[in-house]
Amino acid sequence: MLTVEKVKKSFDGFVAVNGVSFRxxxxxxxxxxxxxxxxxxxxxxxxTGHLPADEGKLTFKxxxxxxxxxxxxxxxxxGRSFQRTNIFPRLTVFQNIQAAVLAHRGKSFNFYQPVxxxxxxxxxxxxxxxxxxxxxxxxxxxxxxGFQKQLELGISLxxxxxxxxxxxxxxxMSAQETHHTIELIGRITRExxxxxxxxxxxxxxxxxxxxxxxxxxxxxLIAEGSPEEVRNNPDVKKVYLGExx
Amino acid sequence: MHLPDPSFLLIQCLSGLTFAMFLFLIxxxxxxxxxxxxxxxxxxxxxxxxxxxxxxxxxxxFVDTPGQFxxxxxxxxxxxxxxxxxxxxxxxxxxYIREExxxxxxxxxxxxxxxxxxxxxxxxxxxxxSRPPLLKGAVPILDQxxxxxxxxxxxxxxxxxxxxxxxxxxxxxxxFIRAAALDREMLGSLGVNVNRLFTVVFTIGAWLAGLGGALxxxxxxxxxxxxxxxxxxxxxxxxxxxxxxxxxTLLGSLVLGQVISFGILxxxxxxxxxxxxxxxxxxxxxxxxxxxKPLQR
Amino acid sequence: MSKENWFLIVIIMLLALLPLSxxxxxxxxxxxxxxxxxxxxxxxxxxxxxxLVSFGQAAYFGVGAYTCTLLMKKAxxxxxxxxxxxxxxxxxxxxxxGFFCIRLTKIYFAMLTLAFSQIIWAIVFKWNSLTGGDxxxxxxxxxxxxxxxxxxxxxxxxxxxxxxxxLRKAMDSPFGRMxxxxxxxxxxxxxxxxxxxxxxxxxFMLSGFFAAIAGALFGIFNHSIFPDLLFWPQSAEVLIxxxxxxxxxxxxxxxxxxxxxxLRMLVTSYxxxxxxxxxxxxxxxxxxxxxxxxxxxxxxxxxxxxNR
Numbered sequence: 001m002l003t004v005e006k007v008k009k010s011f012d013g014f015v016a017v018n019g020v021s022f023r024x025x026x027x028x029x030x031x032x033x034x035x036x037x038x039x040x041x042x043x044x045x046x047x048t049g050h051l052p053a054d055e056g057k058l059t060f061k062x063x064x065x066x067x068x069x070x071x072x073x074x075x076x077x078x079g080r081s082f083q084r085t086n087i088f089p090r091l092t093v094f095q096n097i098q099a100a101v102l103a104h105r106g107k108s109f110n111f112y113q114p115v116x117x118x119x120x121x122x123x124x125x126x127x128x129x130x131x132x133x134x135x136x137x138x139x140x141x142x143x144x145x146g147f148q149k150q151l152e153l154g155i156s157l158x159x160x161x162x163x164x165x166x167x168x169x170x171x172x173m174s175a176q177e178t179h180h181t182i183e184l185i186g187r188i189t190r191e192x193x194x195x196x197x198x199x200x201x202x203x204x205x206x207x208x209x210x211x212x213x214x215x216x217x218x219x220x221l222i223a224e225g226s227p228e229e230v231r232n233n234p235d236v237k238k239v240y241l242g243e244x245x
Numbered sequence: 246m247h248l249p250d251p252s253f254l255l256i257q258c259l260s261g262l263t264f265a266m267f268l269f270l271i272x273x274x275x276x277x278x279x280x281x282x283x284x285x286x287x288x289x290x291x292x293x294x295x296x297x298x299x300x301x302x303x304x305x306x307f308v309d310t311p312g313q314f315x316x317x318x319x320x321x322x323x324x325x326x327x328x329x330x331x332x333x334x335x336x337x338x339x340x341y342i343r344e345e346x347x348x349x350x351x352x353x354x355x356x357x358x359x360x361x362x363x364x365x366x367x368x369x370x371x372x373x374x375s376r377p378p379l380l381k382g383a384v385p386i387l388d389q390x391x392x393x394x395x396x397x398x399x400x401x402x403x404x405x406x407x408x409x410x411x412x413x414x415x416x417x418x419x420x421f422i423r424a425a426a427l428d429r430e431m432l433g434s435l436g437v438n439v440n441r442l443f444t445v446v447f448t449i450g451a452w453l454a455g456l457g458g459a460l461x462x463x464x465x466x467x468x469x470x471x472x473x474x475x476x477x478x479x480x481x482x483x484x485x486x487x488x489x490x491x492x493x494t495l496l497g498s499l500v501l502g503q504v505i506s507f508g509i510l511x512x513x514x515x516x517x518x519x520x521x522x523x524x525x526x527x528x529x530x531x532x533x534x535x536x537x538k539p540l541q542r
Numbered sequence: 543m544s545k546e547n548w549f550l551i552v553i554i555m556l557l558a559l560l561p562l563s564x565x566x567x568x569x570x571x572x573x574x575x576x577x578x579x580x581x582x583x584x585x586x587x588x589x590x591x592x593x594l595v596s597f598g599q600a601a602y603f604g605v606g607a608y609t610c611t612l613l614m615k616k617a618x619x620x621x622x623x624x625x626x627x628x629x630x631x632x633x634x635x636x637x638x639x640g641f642f643c644i645r646l647t648k649i650y651f652a653m654l655t656l657a658f659s660q661i662i663w664a665i666v667f668k669w670n671s672l673t674g675g676d677x678x679x680x681x682x683x684x685x686x687x688x689x690x691x692x693x694x695x696x697x698x699x700x701x702x703x704x705x706x707x708x709l710r711k712a713m714d715s716p717f718g719r720m721x722x723x724x725x726x727x728x729x730x731x732x733x734x735x736x737x738x739x740x741x742x743x744x745x746f747m748l749s750g751f752f753a754a755i756a757g758a759l760f761g762i763f764n765h766s767i768f769p770d771l772l773f774w775p776q777s778a779e780v781l782i783x784x785x786x787x788x789x790x791x792x793x794x795x796x797x798x799x800x801x802x803x804x805l806r807m808l809v810t811s812y813x814x815x816x817x818x819x820x821x822x823x824x825x826x827x828x829x830x831x832x833x834x835x836x837x838x839x840x841x842x843x844x845x846x847x848x849n850r
Contacts, residue, residue, distance in 0.1 A: 048733065074735040088726035090790075099723045100734040102716045108736060110716040118716060159734055285649060339829065345648070346595055347828050350785065353778055354828070357821030365815065473775070477660070484653060518664040525657040529642050532650045 001026045001163055001195050007046055007056030009039075016042040018219035019056070024163070029189065029196045031206045034216035035239060040199040041083055043216070044167050048080050049073045060163070079161030083168050085148045087155065089141030093132055096140050096151055098123045100158030123158075129188060130154040146177040150184070157188065164189070166198035170205055178202060182209060207231070215239070252387030257506050259386070263395040265502025266402030267461050271475055272482040272494045273409070274453035280426045280489030281446045284337070284348045288355035290476030292451050296325045296458025297467045298363055301372050314377035314463070322455035329451020334444045356472065364469050372467040394463060401460070405453075406495055413491070422446060426489060478505075481524045487537020496535055557699055561692045571807065573695045575800045576702045577759045582783040582795030583709060584752035589781070590789035591713060592745045593725030594644075597652050597777050598659025601639070602632045602750040604772030606757025608666060611679055611767055616672075621685035625758050632754020633747045635662075640746030644739050656774060663772035678768035682761055698759055705752055710792055712748070721745055782824055788834030797835050 002024040009017040017039045024030050032040050045051040047058060049070040058066045065073050074080075088096050101119045102108055110118075127133040130150045135143065140151055149169065156164060169185060170178040182205055189196050200206045206213060206227075213230045215223040223233045230236055275289045303317035310316060332355065340347045376394050383390040413419040421442055424432050433439040465471070478501060486497025501520065508516025527534060560572050581603055588594040610628035613619040619627070639658045643651055666673045673679070688694045712718055723731045724738055732738050761767045770776065779802075787798025805823075809816050831838050 050729070050732075069737070070732045071735050071737050074733050080733055082730070086727055086730040088723050088730065090726055091722065095719070099719055099731075102719065103731075103734040103736050107716050108720045108741075111712050112715055114714050115716050115719045155730070155734060279649075336825075336829075343828075343832065347832070349595075349652075350782070350824060351828050354821040354824040357817040357824070361815045361818035361821070365818075477774070480653065480656070484657075488649070514668045517668060518661060521657055521660040521664055525642075525654060525661060528646065528650060528654040528657060532646055 001028075001061060002047070002197070003057075003059040004043075004047065005057040005059070007043070007058065008054050009042055009046055009051060010054055015219050017046060017053075020216070020219070020221050021056075022214055022221060022224060024195060024197050026162075026195050027193060028211055029209055030198075030212045030214065031210040032197070032199045032214045032216055033201075033203070033206055037218075038216040039219040040216055041167055044080070044165055044199065048078065048165065074159055074161075077160070077162040078165065079156035079159050079163070080165040081149075081152045081156050081167060081169060083171065085145070085152055087140050087148055087151050089139075091140060092137050093140050093143070093151055094123060094127065094136040097126050097154050097158055100155045101126070104159045126154050126158055129157065130184065146173060146181070149173070149181065153185070153188075157192075161194065163195045163197065166196070168199055168201065170200065170202055178205060185209075252389045255386055256389050256391055257510065258503065259391055259395065259399065261503040261506030262399050262499070263464075263502075264506060265498040266398050267457050268475075268478055268482050268502055269402050269495055269498035270405065270457035270460070271454050272479045272486070272498055273406075273491065274450035274457075275479050276483045276486070276489055276491065276494045277422075277453075278447055278450040279483070281422060282337075282443055283345065284352065286450070287349065287352040287476060288332075288359060289352075289450070289454050289479060290472035290474070291356050291359035292325050292329060292454035293458040293461075293475050294363060294467075294469075294472040295328070295359060296321050296455030297374075297462040297465075297471065298367055298372070298458075299324050299455070300459040300462045301367070301374050301467055304374050312377075314374065317374075318456070318459035318462075321459040322452055325455025325458070326448050326452035329455075330444055330448040332451075333447035337447070338440065338443070356476075360469060360472055367467075369469055374462040374467070376463040392464075398460060398464075402495075406491075409491065418442075418445065478520075481520055483534070484524050485527050485534055487534025490534060490537045493534050493536030554699075554703060558696075561695055566691060569691050569695050571803065573691070573698050573763050575796075575803050576698050577756050577763060578780070578783065578803060579796035579799040580702045580705055580759075581753055581756035582780050582787070582799045583706065583792070584749045584756065585780050586784045586789055586792075586795045587709070587713070587721075587745055587749040587752075589784055590791075590794070591718065591725060592721045592742060593728075594742060594745070595648075595652050596643075596655040596749075597774060597781070598639070598655035598657075599749070599753055599780060600772050600774065600776035601659040601662045602636055602753035603757035603760070603776070603780075604666065604767075604769075605635050605662065606632045606754030607761035607767045607771055608673060608679075608757075609754070610758035611682055611761045612672065614685075615679065615682070621688075621762075625755075628758040629751050629755045632757070633751040636747045636750020636753075637743065640743045640750070644742045644746065656777075659772065659774060659777060663769060663774075666772055667769040673769070676769065678766060678770075680766040682765045682767070684762060688762075694762065698763070701755065701759065705755060706793075706796075709748075709752065713792060717741075717744075779820075782820065786823065786827055786834055788836030788838075788840075790833065791836040791840070794834055794836040801835065 004023070005021050006019050007017055007021070008015070008019050020043060032043065034040055042051065046053050049065065049068050049072070053066060056066070057064065060073065060076055060078060063076065065076065088099065091099070098119060101122050102115070105119065107118060124133065127136055130153050132147065132150055132154065135147065140148065143151065153169070166185070170181050173181060185196070186209055188194070210227055213225065213227055214221055215230060215236050217239045222239065223230055223236045225233070271289060271293050275286055278284055278286050278289070300317045300321035303320045304313060307313045307316050337348065337351060340351055380394040380397050382393045384393055384396060413423055421432065421437055425439065425442055482497040482501050483494060485500055486493030486495070504520060504523070505516065508519060512519070557572065561569055585596070585599045588596050606628045609631045610624045613624035613627055614621060639655070643654045643658070646654055667675055669675065684690065684694055688697050720731070720736055720741055724736070724741060728738050757771070783798040783802050784795040785798065786802055787796065788794030805819070806816055809819050827834065833841065
């Protein structure tokens, strides 16, 4: 589904992503791990078009997306959540998700009908899917961090993506919230047959649900394989020595 | 159009340089405040104007004192500095947690307040201050004359620039200021009192503006409207040079100084439009100015 | 019909009955408020709805005023056509300027809007033969069939109410909602599949179109126009009106315009120091009433509505 070929990105001489190549197949649950500064978020930004790659090629569902803008890539069927919670703070929870549905269903250029009437049912369905149906009328900026992350997931799902990129979905969460979030993500992925690619720091999360893990270090892919293989990989152990995880 | 004689050209060039130095004084303060506080201080021109008015005030207080003008200029610029510090500490600081627009609008409110305050105290007529006796004369250049005072200004500009370079690169506070321009939060977590740093920076910026006004008072009319006139030029300078870049401000001042000086002669009708086109062109083609850092996404 | 719509209808009826008061003063003030209210609401399309802070809206206002006036005076075009021409030209200028400005963000965006606005001001100021330069254009008469303050007031009322109707519908529509999401989080909006730049450009053009309409009306109303209309303090003034009234509500800027113009009329009859008062009000607003007048009233639950 997603092919990353020899992608490279530098900032002012500093090489953030150095010739990374990998494939993600349909229906897979993959994760990318690596110490801080390894280039994970940069890699995500390259895949979703938020940053232009210096070198390399990106292919999604057989189409070359290397030079496409983020909104075009999104429309092709990719969804993403961001590292820092990205919602629409002054809108209600309902309006947040409804906006995403509106955009996805191509009604965003409608000038003359009141927005309230659009896609009520579809939005409710999504709200229920992420467990926020009781908070529909709450101003999203006032939600707790965990709920905001759930809302963000809901926004991503509104675009009916086939590939979902999650950038540190459980960052800053307590153990209980993490468990809850992972369970939610797992359930949705299975129900909708999504392909999932995520980055994480929490190793428990990574090893519990990933089918395949890729390890990034200083912009390079140093290991790739099943959780068992990666766990026993000497290079990986060296990189994580002293991480204390 | 016949070729103008060289001495005339030279005088125009020197006039442009003088004007550039005044621009530099004001623009460097503006750039400093923007670089560190991320506030575009609309009231910077007003502080400049206050510097001029206060110098006039002190000159009339220091009648018959040796060095009358110099004392007045010192007191005038320091008063503006003090005012700047008070404004930042008690008012502007309250708005940091809000969106940037609020800070911008507050500085605009200051423009309105200071402008009318000056009118109330000093009226709407033109005021002037005489040149200090030391620099009353004119120097012959080729076959024209050029005021000694202006030469002093031309030499003072780079002097101030060097002073600043020294402070920024060789003193402790200077290092903090440069660090704050790069990463405020980091600096705070290193134990530096960022709030106090901001007040200091704003005060220095205000002092520079006040100094500019104080020094311009013998050469130009002190009149309401000088605040609006200078602030737009200062904006153009920092855009051309690069918001937050010190050397860029100097470069931008030199460029604009000459453009305005010669523009008025060569193409008076187009020169006014041209400087704004220049500003727009820089923002479109190279928003970070000639010497600024490229913008990050 | 909702409570709010009833309230609006009452206001419109009151406005329609205003000329019956036979007071030249109120007709004059009323026309002024309607025109500046439209200008302020048009600016708020960008500021409050899309989150774009433009320092150069006076450009479109001035372009509208000068285009309409010049078409009538120099090209002898009838008012209706000149009026429409002015609005369209305003939208075109907004398109050109917007095209360059939306590539920048925040302070650079604001600076570029200011730069373009100053370019247009400088052109108008210096092009003596066309625009009369510093002397402006005076002696602009009321158009045929609208040749009294009362008639022109009604014309303005109709135009402004129609404009508000169109804009209100647009802002309450999915298009308007997309603008709000852009304001809240442009990065996120991009990744729900929206071409953010396109929407911003469209908002820019819409804003310029209606600002130009306001400008064209102003030229006739004032019977004279000067380059001042394009100078940056004019942009600042309308910005303050929008914030005074409340930038997160549709009619906030209209309220702001009304309050500001009324206050100005009051203050200037006593003293020439209106900027001092305006500056103080602005400072008070910023420190104590960040939501503007409407924001304040809403927080007191006087006009409680769902948020937008």
